[in-house]
Amino acid sequence: GAVVSQHPSRVICKSGTSVKIECRSLDFQATTMFWYRQFPKKSLMLMATSNEGSKATYEQGVEKDKFLINHASLTLSTLTVTSAHPEDSSFYICSAGRLSGQGGSNQPQHFGDGTRLSIL
Amino acid sequence: KNEVEQSPQNLTAQEGEFITINCSYSVGISALHWLQQHPGGGIVSLFMLSSGKKKHGRLIATINIQEKHSSLHITASHPRDSAVYICAVGTGNQFYFGTGTSLTVIP
Numbered sequence: 001g002a003v004v005s006q007h008p009s010r011v012i013c014k015s016g017t018s019v020k021i022e023c024r025s026l027d028f029q030a031t032t033m034f035w036y037r038q039f040p041k042k043s044l045m046l047m048a049t050s051n052e053g054s055k056a057t058y059e060q061g062v063e064k065d066k067f068l069i070n071h072a073s074l075t076l077s078t079l080t081v082t083s084a085h086p087e088d089s090s091f092y093i094c095s096a097g098r099l100s101g102q103g104g105s106n107q108p109q110h111f112g113d114g115t116r117l118s119i120l
Numbered sequence: 121k122n123e124v125e126q127s128p129q130n131l132t133a134q135e136g137e138f139i140t141i142n143c144s145y146s147v148g149i150s151a152l153h154w155l156q157q158h159p160g161g162g163i164v165s166l167f168m169l170s171s172g173k174k175k176h177g178r179l180i181a182t183i184n185i186q187e188k189h190s191s192l193h194i195t196a197s198h199p200r201d202s203a204v205y206i207c208a209v210g211t212g213n214q215f216y217f218g219t220g221t222s223l224t225v226i227p
Contacts, residue, residue: 034215038161042219043206043217043218043219043220044163044206044208044217045217046215046217091161093161093163095163109153109165109168110165111155111162111163111164111165112162113160113161113162113163114160114161114162114163116161
């Protein structure tokens with residue numbers, strides 16, 4: 001069964017709305033969670049890495065004030081797209097890493113099912 | 121040049137065929153991942169490996185660290201294997217994705 005739950009799976013909203021996406025690890029503590037964006041027919045693009053209890057690390061070109069990430073607990077990270085505009089429409093997906101023998105929690109081993117965001 | 125290159129980009133196979141998808145990378149890695157993305161978008165992590173070979177059911181993943189190359193094999197392919205297969209590498213500080221291989225298995 002799924003070990004990472006992402007919610008909602010689809011959002012359609014008006015321009016200017018802020019949208020929050022949740023990513024939960026269901027049966028393990030995720031010290032590190034990853035947020036990705038995927039454009040149609042393109043591969044995943046890492047947006048940011050969030051570590052529980054500290055600020056997220058954003059990739060170059062990703063606006064941290066636009067894409068707010070909170071990782072307040074070991075089982076929950078949220079991505080808030082603030083004042084969303086049509087160009088923010090995309091598929092957003094999270095993943096979580098758990099401690100293992102290979103690479104520790106920095107490897108995004110478990111993925112959520114993604115959120116398809118459509119801004120009108 | 122991308123840090124991760126996959127081939128082929130698109131692949132169509134008859135049910136039952138043996139399938140190979142290749143991945144080459146140019147960075148030093150801590151681990152390599154093979155991911156499967158279905159049309160709905162959800163992603164499943166198939167393998168995470170840093171050496172040798174792993175097998176899960178009809179799927180086999182191999183990696184050659186010296187040659188910086190990995191392969192994903194599917195034996196006795198089935199239409200339900202139709203998906204996009206993505207190779208990704210983690211360097212510890214960075215994570216790089218290949219552009220994916222779109223596989224269609226025809227009954």
